[in-house]
Amino acid sequence: MRRRELLTLPAFLWAQSTPIRNLILFTSDGLRWQDVFNGIDPKLMGERAAHMHEARHLRDRFWREAPEERRAALMPRFWGRLAGQASISSEILVTNAFKVSYPGYSEILTGRTQDDVIRGNEPKQNPSESFLEVLKRHWRLDRAQAAVIASWNAYEWMAQKTPGSLEINCGYTNIGGSPRMEELSRMQHQMMSDEPETRHDWITFEIALEYIRLHKPRVFYVALDETDEWAHKKRYDRYLQMIHYVDECLDRLWTTVESMPEYRGSTALVVTSDHGRGSTLDTWTSHGSRIPGADRTWLAVIGAGRPPVGELAKRQCDIAPMILRMAGAAT
């Protein structure tokens, strides 16, 4: 073998590895890489302006001297059990111009920026196919096998080019199929958040777990929202608690995956966020084109088919092509 071929061997081997059978995407809106990778933020953790003046219990619980210890305190399952079978990057560049949610989710889902069409969060059907739709076609799945469970009602138009092509349950929408689903559908109207378009993440995640057990979807997207909501409200205390909850969700999701033969050993779990936010006391609450740092987010690929760290997506628009390669569905 010539030297040049030897040098390209690792990438070749990854590209030819067994395609994954199932793909799960999990996002938590506006969850900063700073908190995921460094744990509780010393610039915010004592500040009244971040509502941390009465949160001594959270400082006691999550503060450690070293960033590696802090992040393990805040996200113990992610940095413990899951990181051992993951490729993780804290440097994913958001390339759309706006650094708000719909342009970010669209960039993740379609692998492209569409700055001339998707300029903010206005309701507008995505003009491009999402990788969820591409995988559904490639794997010849029924609608129930390609599903999105989300807190924010915008997924009806963000996640699919063709309305009705995916099974989508988002916002305050009821869902049936089991007594548990009916109970959760009732509960979401009894414990409403103060956002009219967004239900509590707890409801969304419990519906997602029940959906996996009932339907065993091969393309599945779980989208949580409250990290962004609490950050906008300048509540670093609640934001930290939500990150700790996200950590628990990831652990429960992966435990469920590993307990089912349809998923064990053949499933990739991709975890990311739609945009970054600022890194100072003034800017951590916000994002958008004028906020320094809003263009940087993070990515973890857990389980089967994951690329080596050096071959992970580097830009948000590279995530969908990376997933299609993992699924053997790249064009």
Ligand SMILES: [Zn+2]
């Ligand atoms: Zn936001």
